Amino acid sequence: MTKRRCPHGDYEQQNGELYCPVHTVELDAPSEAPAEPSPEPTVETTAAVCWNCGIEAASPDNTRCARCNRDLVDVPLRLRFDSGKTIDVPRGESIRIGRDPKWSPHWQLVEQWGKVSRRHASVFHDEQRRGWITGETTTNGTWINGREIPPGQATLLSEGDEIRLGKDFRAVIGYPNGGGHGNR
Known part of the structure; x- marks a missing residue:
C-alpha cells in the first residue's frame, strides 16, 4: 500500500492519518502507480563537415573527406626547421620563438x-585553421618567402611558406596530411 505524503515532503503517513502533524496540512493522496522513469536522452551523433570543401562526411566515424581527402579532425600547424625538428601549434594556440628561455x-x-x-x-594557429606570424622589433628581421614583414604586424602563413628569422634560421610551414587553410 502506498502511503500519503506531506506536500512539504518531509513527512510520510504513519497510522492512516489524513493530516501532517508537523505542518497541519492535508496529506497528498497516494499515487495509483509509480511514476515511469523518464527516457534516457538520445545523443545524436552527426557526421563532420569538411572545413575545406564543405561536404558532410558519410559517417560520423569518417576521419577524412571523401571529396578532397583532407583530415576532418583538428590538424596542427607544423613548423619544420632545417635541423629536422618540428613544432606543432594546435588550433587556437600560439608559440613564441626566441633565445630567451623565460619568453x-x-x-x-x-x-x-x-x-x-x-x-x-x-x-x-587561429580557430579557422589559419597560421599567422608576428615578428617582434629585431635587429635582423623576420622574413616570409624572402620578404621582410613589418614588426608587430600579424601576417598570414600558407602551407609551404618559408619563415626566416634573422639571417639563417629557417622553417617551412605545413599541416600534417595537408590539413590547413591559408593557401594564397
Missing part, C-alpha cells in the same frame, strides 16, 4: 643562432 619554451632550438633575437617572433 620562449623553444629557446633551445635557436640558442646557437646569434642572429635570432631573444624575443624574435610569435606564430598563432
Whole structure:
C-alpha cells in the first residue's frame, strides 16, 4: 500500500492519518502507480563537415573527406626547421620563438643562432585553421618567402611558406596530411 505524503515532503503517513502533524496540512493522496522513469536522452551523433570543401562526411566515424581527402579532425600547424625538428601549434594556440628561455619554451632550438633575437617572433594557429606570424622589433628581421614583414604586424602563413628569422634560421610551414587553410 502506498502511503500519503506531506506536500512539504518531509513527512510520510504513519497510522492512516489524513493530516501532517508537523505542518497541519492535508496529506497528498497516494499515487495509483509509480511514476515511469523518464527516457534516457538520445545523443545524436552527426557526421563532420569538411572545413575545406564543405561536404558532410558519410559517417560520423569518417576521419577524412571523401571529396578532397583532407583530415576532418583538428590538424596542427607544423613548423619544420632545417635541423629536422618540428613544432606543432594546435588550433587556437600560439608559440613564441626566441633565445630567451623565460619568453620562449623553444629557446633551445635557436640558442646557437646569434642572429635570432631573444624575443624574435610569435606564430598563432587561429580557430579557422589559419597560421599567422608576428615578428617582434629585431635587429635582423623576420622574413616570409624572402620578404621582410613589418614588426608587430600579424601576417598570414600558407602551407609551404618559408619563415626566416634573422639571417639563417629557417622553417617551412605545413599541416600534417595537408590539413590547413591559408593557401594564397
